[in-house]
Amino acid sequence: MGTLPGRRLVLLLPTVLGVVTLVFAFLHLLPGDPVEIMLGDWAAPADAVALRRDLGLDRPLAAQYVRFVGHAARGDFGQSIAFRAPVARVIADRYPATVELAIAALLLAVGGAVPLGVLAAVWRGRALDRIVRLASLAGVCLPSFWLGPVLMFAFAMRLDWLPVSGRGGLAHLVLPAATLALGMGGILVRLTRASVLAALGEDYVRTARAKGAPRWRAVGVHALRNALVPVVTVLGLQAGALLAGAVITETIFAWPGIGRLVVQARDYPLVQGCVLVIGVTYVAINTAADVLVRAIDPRLAEPA
Amino acid sequence: MTSRLGVVAGVAGLIVIALAGAAAPWLAPTGPYTPDLGARLGAPGGAHLLGQDTLGRDVLARVLYGTRISLGVATAAVGLSLAAGTVLGCVAGYAGGWVDEALTRVIDVLLAFPGLLLAIALAAVRGPSLPNVVLALSVLGWTGYARLARAAIMSLREREFVAAARALGARPVRIVARHLLPLAGPVLLVQATFGMAGAMVAEGSLSFLGVGAPPPLPSWGAMIDEGRPFLLVAPHLVVFPGLALALAVLALQLLGDGLRDLLDVRLDGAGRMTPS
Numbered sequence: 001m002g003t004l005p006g007r008r009l010v011l012l013l014p015t016v017l018g019v020v021t022l023v024f025a026f027l028h029l030l031p032g033d034p035v036e037i038m039l040g041d042w043a044a045p046a047d048a049v050a051l052r053r054d055l056g057l058d059r060p061l062a063a064q065y066v067r068f069v070g071h072a073a074r075g076d077f078g079q080s081i082a083f084r085a086p087v088a089r090v091i092a093d094r095y096p097a098t099v100e101l102a103i104a105a106l107l108l109a110v111g112g113a114v115p116l117g118v119l120a121a122v123w124r125g126r127a128l129d130r131i132v133r134l135a136s137l138a139g140v141c142l143p144s145f146w147l148g149p150v151l152m153f154a155f156a157m158r159l160d161w162l163p164v165s166g167r168g169g170l171a172h173l174v175l176p177a178a179t180l181a182l183g184m185g186g187i188l189v190r191l192t193r194a195s196v197l198a199a200l201g202e203d204y205v206r207t208a209r210a211k212g213a214p215r216w217r218a219v220g221v222h223a224l225r226n227a228l229v230p231v232v233t234v235l236g237l238q239a240g241a242l243l244a245g246a247v248i249t250e251t252i253f254a255w256p257g258i259g260r261l262v263v264q265a266r267d268y269p270l271v272q273g274c275v276l277v278i279g280v281t282y283v284a285i286n287t288a289a290d291v292l293v294r295a296i297d298p299r300l301a302e303p304a
Numbered sequence: 305m306t307s308r309l310g311v312v313a314g315v316a317g318l319i320v321i322a323l324a325g326a327a328a329p330w331l332a333p334t335g336p337y338t339p340d341l342g343a344r345l346g347a348p349g350g351a352h353l354l355g356q357d358t359l360g361r362d363v364l365a366r367v368l369y370g371t372r373i374s375l376g377v378a379t380a381a382v383g384l385s386l387a388a389g390t391v392l393g394c395v396a397g398y399a400g401g402w403v404d405e406a407l408t409r410v411i412d413v414l415l416a417f418p419g420l421l422l423a424i425a426l427a428a429v430r431g432p433s434l435p436n437v438v439l440a441l442s443v444l445g446w447t448g449y450a451r452l453a454r455a456a457i458m459s460l461r462e463r464e465f466v467a468a469a470r471a472l473g474a475r476p477v478r479i480v481a482r483h484l485l486p487l488a489g490p491v492l493l494v495q496a497t498f499g500m501a502g503a504m505v506a507e508g509s510l511s512f513l514g515v516g517a518p519p520p521l522p523s524w525g526a527m528i529d530e531g532r533p534f535l536l537v538a539p540h541l542v543v544f545p546g547l548a549l550a551l552a553v554l555a556l557q558l559l560g561d562g563l564r565d566l567l568d569v570r571l572d573g574a575g576r577m578t579p580s
Contacts, residue, residue, distance in 0.1 A: 020415035026426060026443065143505050143555045145512040146528055146546030153535045153542070240418030245365055248509055252532075262421065263513045264429050275377070275425045279417050286416070 012287055017069070019279040024068050027060065027272055030081050034268050038081065054079075055268065077273030087273035091093060091258055095277070097167055098246055098257030104173050105180035105242060105249075106235075113185040114231065117192025122219055125196065139186025142209035144245055148179040165254040175254040184238050191234055195227035202226070229297045236289025243278050307565035314559025321552050325371030332365035338523045345538040355540040358530060363540060366522035367548050374521045377434060378503035380440035386496050388442070390488075394480050396450070397457030404454070411447045418554040419444040420506055437516050441503055452495055452503025490567040494560055501556035508549050516535065524549045561571035 027034070035052050036043075052058050053077070054285045056067055071077065077087035113136075120132040156164040163172050199205060200223050231300060247259035261274045324331065333351055340346075340360030355364040394408040423440040430436045457480065460466065469479050472564035508525030510516030517523035519530075524545035531541025563569070 015413070015416050022413055022417060026422065027429065033531060036535055091469070124340070137557065141524075141550045141557060143546065143549055143553070144509055145509055146542065146549065147541050149528065149532050149535055157536050241420065244418045244420035244424065247421065248513065251513060262425050263515055268429055271425050271429050275421060278421055279525060282418050283416055 007012060009287070015283050016280055018175060020069055020072050020276065021065075023272060023276050023279065024291065025067055028064065034262055038268055053059075057229070072276060077276065078269035079268055080270040081227055082267045082270065087269050089129075089274055090261065090270065091277055094258045094261065097255060098243075098250070098259055100167075101173070101176055101180065101249065101255055101257060102239075102242055102246060103186070104177035106239075107189055108177050108181040109185040110235070112181070114192050114228075115190035117189045118191070118196050118219065119198065120193045121139065121196035124301060129193075136186040137187040137188070139182045142182070143251065144179050144183055145248050146177075147182060148249060151175050151179055152252065165252075167256055176249045176255050179252065180242060180249045183245065184242055187234065189229060192227065192231050195230050196223055199223040199227045225296060229293055231295065232293045236286040239285040239289075240282050243282055307562040309560040310388070311566060312560030312562075314555045314557075314562060317551065317555030318559065321371055321555065322375060324368055325375055328365070328368035328371070331339045332362060332368050334362045334365055334366045336369040337361065337520055338365075345534055345541070347538070348540050354544045355538065357527070357538075357541055358534065363527075363535050363544055366527060367524070367544055370522040370524045370527065370545060370548065371552075373434070373517055373521060374504050374507060374549065377437055377441075377517075378500050380438045381445060381503045381507075382436065382496055382499045384442040385445030385499065386449050386492065389446035390452075390453045391494065392446065392452035393453025393455075394457050394485065397454040398461060398476055398480050398484070400458075402463075407450070407454070411450060414444055414447045417444070420509065423506060424513060424515060425511060427510050428513075431505060432515050432518040432520075434517055437507055437510055440510070443508055445499065445503070448495055448499070449492060453485075453488055455483050460484050460487055490563075491569045494564045494567065494569045497556055497560035497563060501553045501560070503551065504552055504556070535574075 014254050027129040034055070035048050035057060039048055039051065053208075056064055059067070075088050077091070078085045080083070080090050083090050098252070116132050120129040123129050152164060155162050155175060162174050166172055196219070200219070202223075205218050205223050208222045213222070243259075246257060249255065250257045251263065258274050258277065261270055262278075318459075327530065328336075333353075333402075334340075338361060340356060342357050343352075343360045344358060346352055346356035346360065352362050352364065354367060357363055357366065372414055392407060396404040401559050422444055426440040430440075461484070466479060466483060470484055474482075502555065508528075511521075511523035511525030512529045514526075514529065517526050518525065527545040528542050531538065534541055
């Protein structure tokens with residue numbers, strides 16, 4: 001058990017290298033010349049040559065790849081064209097804001113979805129179950145780039161309860177986090193409900209009840225612990241949607257995170273650096289989720 | 305809701321949406337690009353049922369024509385992903401060995417990445433255009449179908465009817481296409497239904513961020529973005545395109561849920577589990 005996180009960390013390395021390779025491949029192998037895309041059609045030939053040399057695009061592909069991996073390993077992602085500053089510094093300045101938003105959304109989604117999902121399963125078919133299922137379907141269907149402006153309109157502009165945009169105290173965090181959390185919450189509610197329902201039919205829950213465990217204990221301890229395994233796994237996978245959703249949410253609420261940098265059109269080094277950082281974050285979250293799942297369910301802790 | 309009812313509701317919803325897009329020239333009071341600068345941000349009602357946008361263009365017309373972009377991009381992206389994923393998955397599943405090993409590795413790396421994020425980044429560096437949106441959505445979209453096709457083919461490969469076909473001299477391509485692929489159909493169909501919903505939302509997201517459909521195309525996502533600064537005075541600019549997208553996604557979601565139950569298909573969680 002103690003060696004498990006270590007083993008996962010070793011596995012992390014090839015995955016991260018894979019992510020780095022993937023980012024390189026997508027930005028370098030797909031049709032289209034980055035220099036032409038960045039400068040537009042009317043660029044002076046001398047400028048194009050200079051930019052090509054600055055980005056190292058005049059070298060053979062293999063040399064570019066080695067250079068890219070080497071620089072990325074040292075946290076050097078080149079110079080941002082739009083910000084005229086090192087990409088690493090631009091990202092470092094804004095990364096905390098994105099992490100803050102993502103954690104708030106995660107807490108909101110899990111804190112809302114898991115209890116609601118459990119209650120919906122326990123009271124299957126009753127009014128609360130129906131309301132929860134309907135709400136979760138709405139959460140899945142309503143796109144965040146629509147929900148965000150609507151929430152902003154209702155709670156910031158009409159009711160004037162919360163600030164419209166920007167980053168500041170807790171009040172600034174509510175609307176962006178809620179927007180980001182709703183889609184994920186919808187998925188988690190459905191999943192929690194389904195897996196608690198499945199667990200409630202298991203022998204060990206009946207055994208716990210037969211041995212005199214109160215109903216809340218049979219559900220809250222015996223059923224929930226097993227039901228949480230798929231929930232945590234999907235939580236890790238959904239973190240990807242959360243990070244991608246941050247791009248949209250940060251745009252809507254003028255949140256100064258790295259998500260907004262991704263849509264900084266035509267700034268190759270910056271987009272590349274952001275995608276890389278977010279990709280590695282995602283891999284790290286999934287590794288953490290994997291370790292957590294095995295802690296919840298010791299049966300999975302045996303090496304496969 | 306019973307699964308049969310869900311399928312019926314989903315199909316009916318999709319037919320209505322597709323017809324609305326097809327019949328847009330007859331249903332819309334004006335063209336989607338006809339400006340009316342005297343009536344900018346006009347409220348819903350009268351000749352303009354859903355109101356007018358920042359240039360006085362009819363919102364109903366733009367929502368109706370937007371159906372074509374949303375459905376068109378999603379169909380193209382899912383079609384490409386489904387075709388590429390099925391072919392690659394079948395090859396890997398039937399051939400096995402190092403071919404299978406190599407493809408599985410590639411898929412594992414691709415899945416270790418938030419798909420929408422990469423699509424956004426790709427579209428951002430390549431500039432806004434509909435072909436770029438389709439490309440960005442398909443580049444990672446095929447992996448889900450490839451995994452399902454591979455798993456289905458592998459589970460069927462050693463069955464007696466395959467041995468019989470092989471004994472009769474059938475070539476691998478024929479065995480896969482005629483005997484194995486039809487059995488993998490239901491699971492791919494369900495996945496493609498959810499994939500359509502995902503692609504429609506993704507197209508909207510890209511267009512909303514300004515890296516999808518270029519102006520003046522009436523993409524729902526772009527319309528929401530254009531209406532955002534006028535939220536307080538003209539909320540209809542944001543509300544109606546969003547409702548259109550939500551209804552389309554709801555129809556696909558109902559259809560997917562219903563088909564999954566009716567065809568008794570099992571998708572593993574969110575399409576995959578972590579490898580152990």
